[in-house]
Amino acid sequence: MNRTILTSAIVIFGCAASLHAQADPLPSWNDGPSKKAILDFVAKVTKEGSPDFVASAERIAVFDNDGTLWCEQPMYFQLAFVLDRIKAMAGEHPEWKEREPFASVLKGDVKSALAGGEKGVMEMMAVTHAGMTTDAFKASVVKWIKTARHPKFDRPYNRCVYQPMLEVLAYLRASGFKTFIVSGGGVEFMRAFAEETYGIPPEQVIGSSGVVKFEMNADGKPVLIKEPKIEFIDDGPGKPVGINRFIGRRPIMAFGNSDGDLQMLQYTTTGSGARFGLIVHHTDDQREVAYDRKSHIGKLDKALDEAAARGWTVVDMKNEWKAVFPSK
């Protein structure tokens, strides 16, 4: 083949590849009902002149994080961060060897550490999430994300994200949507990695939060100090409240996976005009973890019952996703 033909072939192949990419923005989704529902909805709300057309400014899509964008098994990743931080900080706290729940954490006995219930969890949250500046907390999360690895999937936690959902995020943004995370997870925890992981900037991450206080430090520099007090729980009925507080308008698409997302799905899909609700159903016990109505984490029961009545799309992960995670 002479050089000119080779060049032409490359150009043609390049065009074909680009055409194909344009034709299928969701390559990790099998051609099932969920993929069709997403594509059809986006097509109708973005087509000017269509009765369902929605102006770009109103194209707000909200995503739960744990179990919807990234894995939440065998424990919420933020809890893994808490346990790892306690181990990392133990050198400065010799007293923890004798004090619960820290003693159990240091022995690697998570079950006993959690046996103390809310009080113990709040103590662990206080030492790992408060009593420091917002900048210092962020640095601790960034360091953890770079070094910790998921025990089962043997990859960094922020690579335990769902490849098909990354494609949905990118597809929506390319279609003029603004994508937001609306999660029960800690807002400052998520903001430390959301931009790099999901392409979602901090100002589009909504989550639970603790009280933060403005202070002048010893050098006369203003700092924000995280206090060990809950300010807002962005879960269940808190999600529509958080959406109103942070976004100030009703989304037209909502993506969740558990009963904690029920009210967000209800609120989003009962607005006027075209609306879309989707539930990621964890049906794949080979590539991930299969769980729903009886799970302690990410319980999906009422929302699954309501999905049919309200016309929400329910994704069968096992059968509708070609891949679960990105290549390592």
Place this chain on the structure above:
Amino acid sequence: MNRTILTSAIVIFGCAASLHAQADPLPSWNDGPSKKAILDFVAKVTKEGSPDFVASAERIAVFDNDGTLWCEQPMYFQLAFVLDRIKAMAGEHPEWKEREPFASVLKGDVKSALAGGEKGVMEMMAVTHAGMTTDAFKASVVKWIKTARHPKFDRPYNRCVYQPMLEVLAYLRASGFKTFIVSGGGVEFMRAFAEETYGIPPEQVIGSSGVVKFEMNADGKPVLIKEPKIEFIDDGPGKPVGINRFIGRRPIMAFGNSDGDLQMLQYTTTGSGARFGLIVHHTDDQREVAYDRKSHIGKLDKALDEAAARGWTVVDMKNEWKAVFPSK
């Protein structure tokens, strides 16, 4: 002149006009120190390869609203809204004729209405801002903005905005900035007009807020109800807290006009890298109102003292602004 020459002249004139527009993004500013400071700062943070270059995602600019983007005299516009709403609602509340602070409002005696202090103000806020859905509240603000007129400037309240500041907002956005409002005003009040007035979408408006509750209404539809309880005061030290809560990163530019903006200016301008703080100083008693250290509204005292030491730009409205308001 033949047609060809005419066409050429139009093209040349068009190009020249467009060059001129490009050369001066702030046409309502005189060539004074403030205009130069804004242009110089934006030039250096947007020039790739410059030691002061800031990536677009980090180009966050925050603006106070009352007294910085729009007028705040002779009273905060939100208070004018409260008084107008009470008059509009009085037909359904015959008891208000006998009950303070409503009786004074209905007589047009604002001074007496406010004499009851915080308790009276909270009562007026409760009836005009709570006990209704977020949608109903928004509708009441939109209606007011469309019909009410400022007593002195005889134009709608959202035309009592500062033309030079509208130009700064547009210029920053054209330079890759995201512009946010960070105001002591009510967040849901501002969001009802901020997009149309300033080109700032609801999700980029931060303000004071009341508690909002998620409920199912009688038709089984989810609604958000505004309650008569303060949730957050976005003023003074609350401004950096609000910035952290809603934006999640430190802005590089802050614009204010009063001591309520002091901590926002301190927090913004003490971050690492290039930083910019600006104070609008109300010096024009002809075209607007001259006030600073002794004003009850928008008092500017400590922040004015700190401006010189911290290198903040202080705008002399009278001498630096060619126009104050947009043409009607």
